[in-house]
Amino acid sequence: MHYVYLLKSTKENFTYIGSTDNLERRFLEHNNGKSQATKFYAPFKLIYYEAYANKDDALSREHKLKHHGSVSGHLKKRIAKSIEG
Numbered sequence: 036m037h038y039v040y041l042l043k044s045t046k047e048n049f050t051y052i053g054s055t056d057n058l059e060r061r062f063l064e065h066n067n068g069k070s071q072a073t074k075f076y077a078p079f080k081l082i083y084y085e086a087y088a089n090k091d092d093a094l095s096r097e098h099k100l101k102h103h104g105s106v107s108g109h110l111k112k113r114i115a116k117s118i119e120g
Contacts, residue, residue: 037093039100040084041110043118044076050118051079052107054097058084082117083110 038058042051042065051073055061062081068074087093099106111118 037087037090038084039087039093039096041082041100041114042073042079043082044073045078045080047076049073049076050082050111051076052097052100054093056090083114 037054037056038061039052039054040058040061042053042062043049044051051065053061053065058081062079064070065073066078068077073079085093085096087096100110101107
């Protein structure tokens with residue numbers, strides 16, 4: 036399986052969208068400061084994820100969420116209570 040996920044920092048107003056083939060490992064890497072993009076914002080909560088059978092589908096979804104504001108805006112609106120809490 037391949038995953039697209041959204042993390043929220045527990046200490047900053049920061050969210051991160053990424054993709055991986057091992058969600059548990061990648062979540063631990065983010066929380067242990069092993070990701071350059073997120074190391075200053077750890078620790079994180081896993082807020083949301085989607086599972087895909089195909090890697091290209093996951094990468095396409097990640098790209099749309101990161102580079103098309105309306106797409107990520109719709110997702111964040113749909114899960115607003117999860118992001119707030």
